[in-house]
Amino acid sequence: MAVATTSQLAQRLGAIVSARHTLADEAARPYAIDGLVPQAVAFPGSVGELCELLRLAQQDKLAVCPWGGGTEISFGNLPERLDLVIALPRLNQLLDHQPEDLIATAQAGMTLHTFQAHLGVHNQFLPLDPPCPERATLGGMAAASSSGLLRLRYGLPRDLIIRMVVAGAGGTLSASGAKVVKNVAGFDMAKLYVGSLGALGIITEMTFRVRPRPLARRSALARFSQLEAARSMALAVIHSELLPEALEILSPRTLGNEAWGVLALFGGGPEIVAAHAKRFIDRAGAAGAQAAEEVSAGELLLEQARRPDGGVAAVLAQASVPLTGVAPVLAVAEQLGAQQSCTIWSAAHFGSGAVLVAADGPEPALGQLLLALRQSAVGQGGSLVLRRAPEGVKRQVDVWGEVTGGLTVMRRLKENFDPQRILSPGRLAGGL
Amino acid sequence: MDHTKLISDLIRVVGQGAVLYRPEELLVYEADGHTIDKAAPRAIVLPSSTEQVSQVLRYLHQTGIPFVPRGAGTGLSGGSLALENGVVVCTARMRRILEVDIPNLRAVVEPGVANIRLSQEVGHGYAYAPDPSSQAACSIGGNVAENSGGPHCLKHGFTTNHVLGVELVLPEGEVVMLGGKAEEYPGLDLRGFVIGSEGTLGVVTKVMVRLVRVPEAVKTLLAVFDTVDSATRTVSDIIAAGVIPSALEMMDHVVIQAVERSPVAAGYPLDAAAVLLIELDGPPEGFDWEMAQVREICQRHQAREVRVAKDDKERALLWRGRKHAIGAVGALATAFYTQDGVIPRKRLPELLALVADVAKRYQLTIGNVFHAGDGNLHPLIVYDANDGDAPRRVQQAGGEIMAACVAAGGSLSGEHGIGLEKREYMPLLFSGADLAAMAQARAAFNPDGRCNPGKVFPTSTGCGEVGAITKPGVLPAVA
Numbered sequence: 087m088a089v090a091t092t093s094q095l096a097q098r099l100g101a102i103v104s105a106r107h108t109l110a111d112e113a114a115r116p117y118a119i120d121g122l123v124p125q126a127v128a129f130p131g132s133v134g135e136l137c138e139l140l141r142l143a144q145q146d147k148l149a150v151c152p153w154g155g156g157t158e159i160s161f162g163n164l165p166e167r168l169d170l171v172i173a174l175p176r177l178n179q180l181l182d183h184q185p186e187d188l189i190a191t192a193q194a195g196m197t198l199h200t201f202q203a204h205l206g207v208h209n210q211f212l213p214l215d216p217p218c219p220e221r222a223t224l225g226g227m228a229a230a231s232s233s234g235l236l237r238l239r240y241g242l243p244r245d246l247i248i249r250m251v252v253a254g255a256g257g258t259l260s261a262s263g264a265k266v267v268k269n270v271a272g273f274d275m276a277k278l279y280v281g282s283l284g285a286l287g288i289i290t291e292m293t294f295r296v297r298p299r300p301l302a303r304r305s306a307l308a309r310f311s312q313l314e315a316a317r318s319m320a321l322a323v324i325h326s327e328l329l330p331e332a333l334e335i336l337s338p339r340t341l342g343n344e345a346w347g348v349l350a351l352f353g354g355g356p357e358i359v360a361a362h363a364k365r366f367i368d369r370a371g372a373a374g375a376q377a378a379e380e381v382s383a384g385e386l387l388l389e390q391a392r393r394p395d396g397g398v399a400a401v402l403a404q405a406s407v408p409l410t411g412v413a414p415v416l417a418v419a420e421q422l423g424a425q426q427s428c429t430i431w432s433a434a435h436f437g438s439g440a441v442l443v444a445a446d447g448p449e450p451a452l453g454q455l456l457l458a459l460r461q462s463a464v465g466q467g468g469s470l471v472l473r474r475a476p477e478g479v480k481r482q483v484d485v486w487g488e489v490t491g492g493l494t495v496m497r498r499l500k501e502n503f504d505p506q507r508i509l510s511p512g513r514l515a516g517g518l
Numbered sequence: 519m520d521h522t523k524l525i526s527d528l529i530r531v532v533g534q535g536a537v538l539y540r541p542e543e544l545l546v547y548e549a550d551g552h553t554i555d556k557a558a559p560r561a562i563v564l565p566s567s568t569e570q571v572s573q574v575l576r577y578l579h580q581t582g583i584p585f586v587p588r589g590a591g592t593g594l595s596g597g598s599l600a601l602e603n604g605v606v607v608c609t610a611r612m613r614r615i616l617e618v619d620i621p622n623l624r625a626v627v628e629p630g631v632a633n634i635r636l637s638q639e640v641g642h643g644y645a646y647a648p649d650p651s652s653q654a655a656c657s658i659g660g661n662v663a664e665n666s667g668g669p670h671c672l673k674h675g676f677t678t679n680h681v682l683g684v685e686l687v688l689p690e691g692e693v694v695m696l697g698g699k700a701e702e703y704p705g706l707d708l709r710g711f712v713i714g715s716e717g718t719l720g721v722v723t724k725v726m727v728r729l730v731r732v733p734e735a736v737k738t739l740l741a742v743f744d745t746v747d748s749a750t751r752t753v754s755d756i757i758a759a760g761v762i763p764s765a766l767e768m769m770d771h772v773v774i775q776a777v778e779r780s781p782v783a784a785g786y787p788l789d790a791a792a793v794l795l796i797e798l799d800g801p802p803e804g805f806d807w808e809m810a811q812v813r814e815i816c817q818r819h820q821a822r823e824v825r826v827a828k829d830d831k832e833r834a835l836l837w838r839g840r841k842h843a844i845g846a847v848g849a850l851a852t853a854f855y856t857q858d859g860v861i862p863r864k865r866l867p868e869l870l871a872l873v874a875d876v877a878k879r880y881q882l883t884i885g886n887v888f889h890a891g892d893g894n895l896h897p898l899i900v901y902d903a904n905d906g907d908a909p910r911r912v913q914q915a916g917g918e919i920m921a922a923c924v925a926a927g928g929s930l931s932g933e934h935g936i937g938l939e940k941r942e943y944m945p946l947l948f949s950g951a952d953l954a955a956m957a958q959a960r961a962a963f964n965p966d967g968r969c970n971p972g973k974v975f976p977t978s979t980g981c982g983e984v985g986a987i988t989k990p991g992v993l994p995a996v997a
């Protein structure tokens with residue numbers, strides 16, 4: 087729909103962000119989204135430049151997609167259109183850290199790793215641990231609502247963001263929230279932008295609630311020959327007095343072993359952590375575990391729980407179900423893998439009801455598998471989304487599945503915020 | 519529209535006895551816990567099911583009549599006042615606990631269920647965590663609308679962290695289920711947006727909540743101080759030390775006096791300038807370190823005494839004073855006005871000094887009982903409603919405190935909401951563009967603005983029935 091030709095567009099972008107920070111034609115190819123190559127990529131160096139890019143996009147009706155570190159860029163429906171990628175890595179400043187108040191503010195293009203390094207100076211951390219923190223940006227993490235294992239104890243991005251600034255279609259900046267840990271003034275706009283994949287605006291700045299680093303951490307792994315035994319151990323832990331920071335079930339293939347693993351991470355005062363790790367191991371013994379022990383290589387296992395396939399599989403699906411639905415979904419995933427001759431790696435953030443299933447195999451088989459797996463998740467009262475999938479699979483299987491409630495309101499929100507449909511058009515659930 | 523016809527039409531939907539319309543019946547609904555402002559509703563409807571709410575809203579949509587959702591009416595910002603002579607849709611008859619699902623740590627309730635009843639009925643070592651001080655009366659629906667907090671939200675999170683699903687009847691009558699028992703669903707997080715939207719997006723008719731296990735052990739301490747300043751410095755140092763108490767509440771001299779002279783006396787020393795109620799919870803193995811930190815910090819700031827509750831009875835006694843403090847202070851005079859500003863915790867000492875100064879300048883009694891650990895102030899201004907000049911001074915004093923909170927980098931409200939009471943102050947915190955984005959979002963749910971009109975957003979035009987606080991001219995400059 088762009089009126090300008092590519093090189094004209096690159097020139098006009100260059101006038102805003104300088105030619106050095108613009109890519110066009112072949113150079114824009116690495117920024118393809120689901121195979122769709124943008125006409126150009128611009129790297130704004132200030133929020134003012136970002137707003138000007140959005141004004142230009144509005145004038146020319148250019149379809150825009152924000153890009154953080156690209157770690158989750160394949161999350162979303164196939165884009166309806168794509169003209170301009172706005173990449174945020176240059177908006178990477180720490181704006182404020184109040185260690186004694188446990189809050190910190192940064193621009194959206196800062197990587198999670200860098201943010202953690204700043205907080206670490208004061209022995210604090212942001213308790214969010216999505217995969218690839220070296221590349222993942224804060225804005226991308228929020229827009230894709232990425233999380234890791236620690237969500238069990240500390241929550242999701244939605245729970246930790248207390249203030250947000252967003253550049254809307256047309257380049258108008260608006261803020262919501264405040265730089266205090268408790269606040270109800272005005273509507274909680276950040277809830278709409280978190281997980282919106284840029285469909286309502288581009289996040290430029292966020293303030294987070296941060297935490298003191300736990301004084302100590304220990305992890306323990308229990309192995310069970312059957313999923314059923316692993317499930318009942320994990321459920322018992324969730325309902326016990328133990329307070330793990332994370333509680334995972336790892337499938338045999340993920341674990342690289344014959345057994346199902348229940349992995350617990352404990353963080354806090356040294357006495358609590360030691361006592362709880364020990365009680366976990368004792369319980370596992372009583373529950374018939376093949377083996378149960380503290381693991382020194384805990385970090386490696388935690389990484390496997392975040393990325394069961396190590397990032398190699400073609401497809402990564404994530405189911406979100408009530409607790410009692412976790413094991414059934416894991417079981418169905420194994421069955422389907424065998425039926426469809428696909429390779430399956432799975433892991434569940436058990437206490438949060440999140441099941442990650444990575445799968446490799448021929449595309450039609452993957453499609454069948456995902457449809458059946460989704461049916462299982464929906465049957466358990468939850469849903470299943472594809473966080474990563476090749477275009478062919480996305481054509482077969484809707485990335486989001488059915489939106490059960492509020493689709494009319496979501497459509498009106500999209501119309502009100504982006505009447506021209508230029509912000510990440512089509513990528514969000516319901517074709518928003 | 520003809521009033522008699524309206525009443526008979528509403529009765530046709532919800533039945534005789536579920537519509538209140540006689541002037542003496544309406545009186546109770548003219549105000550909520552914020553008593554300065556009043557507005558007369560046209561009628562009160564008391565539906566008993568989602569279907570009835572939906573039918574009522576459809577009817578009001580067809581007839582173009584504004585309405586306002588109402589729970590228990592304990593709100594402190596005038597949120598449930600029926601402006602524009604609207605109809606009140608009250609959830610008082612929707613009080614069933616529909617499901618308690620312990621294995622999944624969830625419960626499903628109707629909106630009229632009182633907060634405290636939920637935890638009581640769940641029992642067996644599980645509870646619903648958010649615990650507003652008004653929990654004996656306030657409804658879960660009201661909690662959702664205000665994103666309510668409470669003393670233990672410091673560690674355990676606010677309503678938004680514990681409500682996973684809401685059934686909402688949109689202003690045109692459509693019923694939508696947002697979220698559910700799982701933590702995430704595809705699409706925009708509308709459930710998250712509805713929480714804290716102050717009843718401006720529709721009527722919440724069902725709420726799915728997270729249940730938590732009650733902590734393994736609890737320790738409750740009372741620290742007694744001779745100056746307010748040393749108490750507030752203790753608070754900021756505890757937070758800075760990385761200790762996260764489950765509750766960290768402060769009461770000052772005015773409040774201590776009021777509590778101790780009331781039937782809920784809790785044994786707070788009468789001559790203390792301030793007390794801190796500090797609670798730690800979790801595994802008992804962790805208490806030694808946390809207690810040592812807390813004691814050391816209290817001593818550093820010359821706490822006169824640090825009393826540890828020996829048993830549940832002593833613990834309940836210490837809390838009794840706190841839970842009834844607002845009522846006890848309220849009883850000191852004919853009227854009171856509660857503020858709700860939030861500030862960064864390290865600014866507590868200077869803000870409390872400012873509150874004391876405001877009290878002196880406006881010749882008002884102000885007590886402070888508040889969620890100190892969150893930096894959430896509750897200056898309680900008590901006054902004589904019949905003293906002609908007092909309401910004006912109260913509002914000006916309140917405005918000055920609010921402006922100071924914002925100027926200190928804080929917010930207008932930590933848990934009570936903007937409602938009618940603080941709407942004219944919104945420009946202190948938000949730009950026109952910020953408010954425009956919020957209004958755009960509201961319009962996606964509530965396109966013609968008939969659902970709870972006149973709340974949250976500032977208006978330059980005064981509003982007929984409401985008190986002086988909403989009239990232009992009382993807004994103080996940013997300090």
Ligand SMILES: Cc1cc2nc3c(=O)[nH]c(=O)nc-3n(C[C@H](O)[C@H](O)[C@H](O)COP(=O)(O)OP(=O)(O)OC[C@H]3O[C@@H](n4cnc5c(N)ncnc54)[C@H](O)[C@@H]3O)c2cc1C
Nearest residue numbers: 589590591592593597651657659660663666667717722933
């Ligand atoms: C003594 C006292 C102590 C308090 N302590 C605290 C405290 O510690 N923490 C705290 O957060 N608050 C506190 N409050 C304030 C108040 O209790 C809370 O805001 C509470 O959540 C209001 O609930 P309610 O049922 O009384 O709501 P109402 O007052 O009836 O209504 C409040 C708002 O919610 C909306 N609403 C109500 N029900 C629904 C529904 N079903 N759907 C959509 N909108 C709805 C109304 O329109 C209104 O805007 C206190 C109040 C008092 C009087």
